[in-house]
Amino acid sequence: MSETTLSPATLAVIKREANINNRPLVRHLTGAAKFLGLGALVHAWLIGPEFSTHSLWSWGYVLAWPVPLLFWLLSCLLAFVGYAAALALACGFLWWAAMEIRDWRDRRDDQRWPGL
Structure with missing residues (x-):
């Protein structure tokens, strides 16, 4: 009860x-x-x-109010995606540069390529 x-x-x-x-x-x-x-x-x-x-x-x-609220939400999402894309591109560029430097050093140390 x-x-x-x-x-x-x-x-x-x-x-x-x-x-x-x-x-x-x-x-x-x-x-x-x-x-x-x-x-x-x-x-x-x-x-x-x-x-x-x-x-x-x-x-x-x-x-x-749904219109400005939707624009605010979309702008926040767009800013987040933009920052994420910039971060991904920066990390990808650094990875590419590290791999190129590693390959360049490997070629430089390889005796088959004496001129490099």
Whole structure:
């Protein structure tokens, strides 16, 4: 048995609130509030906390927040891939140079090639 028991009055309040929350308009308004709240978070994160009602950038970040968030994510991924590619190319070049120097030394020490 559960250690927590609710009184009948508390259960009635919970059921009444559940019935209110299941209405389509309430669900829609809750979804819209979540969307705008996420837009406000993206605006505060990428632009700053000061919202200007006369700025289209502010409204754009609040109403169309998936677009700038996607561009931010893509730019971060592109920067990561760019750094990884540069690191891979640098390591590959160093490996190639080490192998060329080793081959050059082997040819230099080989008696069959006295001129090198």
